[in-house]
Amino acid sequence: MPVLLESVDPRGVATLRLNRPEKRNAFDGELVAALHEALQRLGERNDVRLLTLEGAGENFCAGADIDWMVRGAQKTLYENEEDAFALAAMLLRLDRLSKPTLAVAHGGVFGAGVGLIACCDIVLAGDDAYFSLSEVRLGVTPAMIAPFLIRAIGMRQTRRLTLSGESIFAEAALGMGLVHQVRPKGQLNAARALIVEGLLGGAAGAQADAKDFLERCQGRPVDDELLREAAHSLALRRSTDEARERLRAFLDKGRGAKDAV
Structure with missing residues (x-):
């Protein structure tokens, strides 16, 4: 067994x-x-x-x-x-x-x-x-x-x-x-x-990146260095195809709901 x-x-x-x-x-x-x-x-x-x-x-x-x-x-x-x-x-x-x-x-x-x-x-x-x-x-x-x-x-x-x-x-x-x-x-x-x-419901790449960044935050002070890393991490994520597609789909869904009203 x-x-x-x-x-x-x-x-x-x-x-x-x-x-x-x-x-x-x-x-x-x-x-x-x-x-x-x-x-x-x-x-x-x-x-x-x-x-x-x-x-x-x-x-x-x-x-x-x-x-x-x-x-x-x-x-x-x-x-x-x-x-x-x-x-x-x-x-x-x-x-x-x-x-x-x-x-x-x-x-x-x-x-x-x-x-x-x-x-x-x-x-x-x-x-x-x-x-x-x-x-x-x-x-x-x-x-x-x-x-x-x-x-x-x-x-x-x-x-x-x-x-x-x-x-x-x-x-x-x-x-x-x-x-x-x-x-x-x-x-x-x-x-x-x-x-x-x-x-x-979450995007797989975003979840993986989130876990990685949270691990890098562990035990560190919130200072300019960490916040610069955060900004760089977010900028990279926004530029991915996954993020573009998800954001576009969210906007299209919102426009569709508005038109339906």
Whole structure:
């Protein structure tokens, strides 16, 4: 049975579903490698407009597979480091994907699973979802996901969740900005469809450029240098065929509505 299920619909909506339900979709080396490869390949496909990330079964992702971690503890320091870096490289690939990303979380979301959603542009959670950084209770740390999590929810909340290992529920995750929407579990598919429809309404090139520029803004002061970069970025985007066609279509639509009145 494949550890990762992949599909792309006619609209260009790619779906990756973690498929180790008997392990609550916990990561092992095989799943990390499969997800990294799929993200790289889908990111290079021009016909893919956006990516949704989901989990099979009753949980989104239980973090790292305990058996995998126990086996890793028997390896050399170098081998351990390479295993950890493979997970980090996969998360970075997801974080830097040029296409919009949507995580749909339900049930348990632990450790590296929290890292996955922190790397996605939009996170939709069922009201049954709960989140935990339980690594310290196992004698380890969430080092590989920490940079992404700090950016998503800030240092104070990351410290709290990392040090306590406590579980928080969907509404609390919403309040701290870890997720963007919470819906009853039975309404997740409908809510997902609305978000996907909205994302498909954007121009693919503009979305990719927006993600790139927002990344370049991260941690920088708002000064003349950044604003000059912003002006240059916008000027380049306005000159693209995509922008010209979209702006012309918007104006034509407005004129048509006026004529109809």
